[in-house]
Amino acid sequence: MNQFSPGTLLKLWLAGSSHYSLLLAKTLLTDSRFQFQGVITPAPKPIGRQQILTPSPMAVWADQAKITKILLNEKIDTEAKTIITDQFSTSGCDVLLVVDFGYFIPEWLLKLPRIAPVNVHPSLLPRWRGSSPAQRVLLAGETNSAVSVIKVTMQLDAGEILTQLPLKVAPDWTSSDYYQTAFELAASQLGNVLTQLASNQLTLHPQPSDSPTAMAARLTKADSYVPWQLVCQACGWTTTDTTQMAKTPAVKTPAPTSGLLLAELKTLTAPKDQAILLERASRAFSPWPKLWTLLPTPRGWQRLILHQVQLDPATQRLNLIQVQLEGKIPSSWNEIKNNLAETESVTHHV
Numbered sequence: 001m002n003q004f005s006p007g008t009l010l011k012l013w014l015a016g017s018s019h020y021s022l023l024l025a026k027t028l029l030t031d032s033r034f035q036f037q038g039v040i041t042p043a044p045k046p047i048g049r050q051q052i053l054t055p056s057p058m059a060v061w062a063d064q065a066k067i068t069k070i071l072l073n074e075k076i077d078t079e080a081k082t083i084i085t086d087q088f089s090t091s092g093c094d095v096l097l098v099v100d101f102g103y104f105i106p107e108w109l110l111k112l113p114r115i116a117p118v119n120v121h122p123s124l125l126p127r128w129r130g131s132s133p134a135q136r137v138l139l140a141g142e143t144n145s146a147v148s149v150i151k152v153t154m155q156l157d158a159g160e161i162l163t164q165l166p167l168k169v170a171p172d173w174t175s176s177d178y179y180q181t182a183f184e185l186a187a188s189q190l191g192n193v194l195t196q197l198a199s200n201q202l203t204l205h206p207q208p209s210d211s212p213t214a215m216a217a218r219l220t221k222a223d224s225y226v227p228w229q230l231v232c233q234a235c236g237w238t239t240t241d242t243t244q245m246a247k248t249p250a251v252k253t254p255a256p257t258s259g260l261l262l263a264e265l266k267t268l269t270a271p272k273d274q275a276i277l278l279e280r281a282s283r284a285f286s287p288w289p290k291l292w293t294l295l296p297t298p299r300g301w302q303r304l305i306l307h308q309v310q311l312d313p314a315t316q317r318l319n320l321i322q323v324q325l326e327g328k329i330p331s332s333w334n335e336i337k338n339n340l341a342e343t344e345s346v347t348h349h350v
Contacts, residue, residue, distance in 0.1 A: 001160065002290065003303075005010050006315040008036040008081070009033065009034060009094075010033060010034045010035065010115075010194060010195065011034075011035045011037050011092040011093055011094045012034045012035065012036050012037060012093075012094065012095050012097060012112075012194075013038050013039070013088070013096050013113075014027060014028070014038075014039050014040070014043070014058075014075050014097045014099065015039070015096060015097070015098045015099070015101045015103070015105075015122075016039065016040075016041060016058050016097075016098070016099040016100050017041050017042050017056045017057070017058055017100060017101060017102055018056070018057060018058075018099050018100040018278065019057045020099065020100045020179055020183040021041075021057070021058050021099040021100045021101070022057045022058055022061050023183050023184065023187055023311070024097070024099050024120065024183065024186060024187050024190060025039065025058065025330060026061070027187040027190070027191070027288065028190065029065065029067075030193060033110045033191060033195050034036075034098060034194075035190070037054075037064070037068065037071050037091045037093065037130070038067055038069060038070065038087060038091065038350045039058050039061075039062050039068070039070070040069075040070045040072065040084065040101075040324070041056045041058040041059050041062070041069060041070070041071065041072070041073040041075055041328055042056050042059075042071065042102070042103075043055075043059075043072060044056075044059070044071075045222075045343075047146050050157055050197065051216045055230075058257050059071065060179065063204060068087065068091070070084055070087060071168065071204065075103065075104065076103055076104070076105070076106055076109065080084030080121075081106075081108065081109075084109065084112070084131045085108075085112070086257060087184055087327075088092070088113075088244055089110050090293040091339045092112045092114070092115045092274070093114065093115060094114060094198065095113055095115050095116060095117075095118055095194055095197075095198070096109070096112065096113040096115060096116075096117040096118070096152075097117075097118050097119075097120070097190075097194075098118065098120075098152055099119070099120050099183075100306075102131070104170045105117070105152060107154060108154055108350070109152070110154070114195065115197065115198050115295075116151050116152075117151065118149060118151060118152065118153035118162065118194065118197070119131065119151075119157070119159065120146075120147060120148075120149055120183070120186045120190065121147070121148045121157050122134060122145070122147050122167075122179060122182035122183065122186075123136075123137060123146065123216070124144070124145050124146035124148065124164065124167075125146075125148040125149060125150065125157060125158075125161060125164070125207060125211075125213060126157075126158070126207045126208055126210075126211040126212065126213075127145075127212060128212045128252070129156055129157035129158065129210070129211050129213075129215055129216065129217045130157065130215045130216030130217050131217065132202060132217065132218060132219050133158070133216045134175040134178035134179050134284070134286040135175050135219060135285065136213065136214075136216040136284075137169060137178065137218070137260075137265065137276070138169070138173065138174075138178060138280055138283055138284035139260075139261075139280050139281060139284045140173060140213075140280075141276070141280055143168070143169050144167070144168060144169065144170075145167045145168075145169055145178075145182075146164040146165055146166055146296055147164070147165040147167055147185050147186045148161055148163075148164045148183045148184075149161070149162040149163050149165075149186070149190065149193050150162060150207075151204070151241075155209075156215075158207050158209065159207070160204040160205060160206050160207070161204065162193055162197055162202050162204060163193050163202065165185050165186065165189055167181065167182055167185060168339045172283070173283060174283045174284075174286040174287070175283070175284055175285070175286060175287070176286065176287055176329055179350075181266045184209060186233040189337060206216075213299075219260070219285075219288075219289055220259070220293070221256075221289045222256035222258065222259035223259040223260035223261060223285075223289065223343070224259070224260075224261055224281065224285040224289045224290060224291050225255065225256045225261060225262065225293065225294050225330065226262075226265065226278060226281070226291055226292070226306075227255065227262075227293065227294075228263055228293045228294055228295055229303075230265060230274055230295065231278070231293050231306075231318070231320075232316065233316045234271055234274040234275035234278050234318040235276060235319070235320065236271065236317040236318075241309075255294055256270045261277075261281055261285075264277060265277065271317070272317075273318040274315070274318075275316055275317055275318040276311060278291065278306075278309060278311055278318055279310065279311040279318060282306055282307075282308065282346065286307075289304045290306075290307070291306040291309075292304060292306060293306065293307045295325070295340075297325075297340055298340070299323045302325055302326050303325075304323055304324070304325055304326070304336075305323060305324040306320060306323055307321075307322040307323060307324060307330055308322040309319040309321060315325075320333035321333065323336055339347055
């Protein structure tokens with residue numbers, strides 16, 4: 001049982017890396033029930049084509065707010081253990097809040113907080129454990145989800161549930177919309193949940209050891225690839241002879257042979273079901289890794305990003321709205337189609 005006196009400030013550390021972590025940090029910093037002690041966040045990393053060394057949003061904020069920060073390299077190693085242990089011993093830590101952190105947390109760190117290590121996970125646990133829950137919720141077409149606040153254990157996202165905040169999923173959400181709404185919801189309630197935990201006012205609920213859904217693993221670009229032939233089927237188009245398409249010069253980016261979306265599409269045979277899944281995928285994989293295909297052109301197979309697609313409610317066919325051919329700016333599909341009209345392999349009949 002926690003021995004926490006009412007009126008005593010909860011000493012809080014936050015481990016996180018993203019602007020979603022920052023959203024919760026800013027909220028808790030202004031909450032008079034907490035004493036915000038510091039953050040644990042990744043060291044600056046090279047970002048972008050020019051590989052510019054860039055600090056995490058949490059690190060930038062900590063400097064601006066004059067809050068103690070501990071920077072981590074690739075993993076929480078022996079050196080990091082010494083620094084974290086010393087800092088926690090000096091400043092105290094009642095709760096370690098883990099939000100969009102991205103690191104494996106060793107057992108010794110889980111034991112350091114006086115009350116508990118706590119994680120905010122944006123899914124209705126035990127559904128969609130892992131680093132990409134929003135994408136899996138949207139891809140599955142689920143309309144009801146939750147933000148789960150749990151104790152952190154050695155098993156990923158499987159700790160006891162402190163509370164679950166219901167989250168209604170809008171039909172037009174991208175993964176960014178989902179995460180932003182989920183963490184704003186968490187920010188509005190987290191202070192109350194943590195103080196209730198500290199005062200033993202919560203009944204914790206254990207999770208089953210197994211999840212009813214697959215692990216929502218970290219995504220790669222291969223996970224959002226769809227073959228062009230399946231795009232044509234979903235749109236209700238008739239493509240030219242595939243042997244002619246195969247004569248197109250070799251592509252610079254080889255087509256993935258496995259991935260999340262490919263696996264899901266293999267379970268579907270009806271073009272209508274494929275169209276529904278691809279519409280969901282265009283939102284689930286936005287802003288990254290983006291739904292994409294390889295388009296046959298006079299220059300060979302070229303990467304085509306499907307930024308925005310729509311499902312025709314009458315025909316249940318897919319409509320391509322905004323796309324982007326590699327090396328070009330985003331444009332409408334009709335612009336791309338007209339520019340490539342001389343290419344027989346991309347003509348179609350609606």
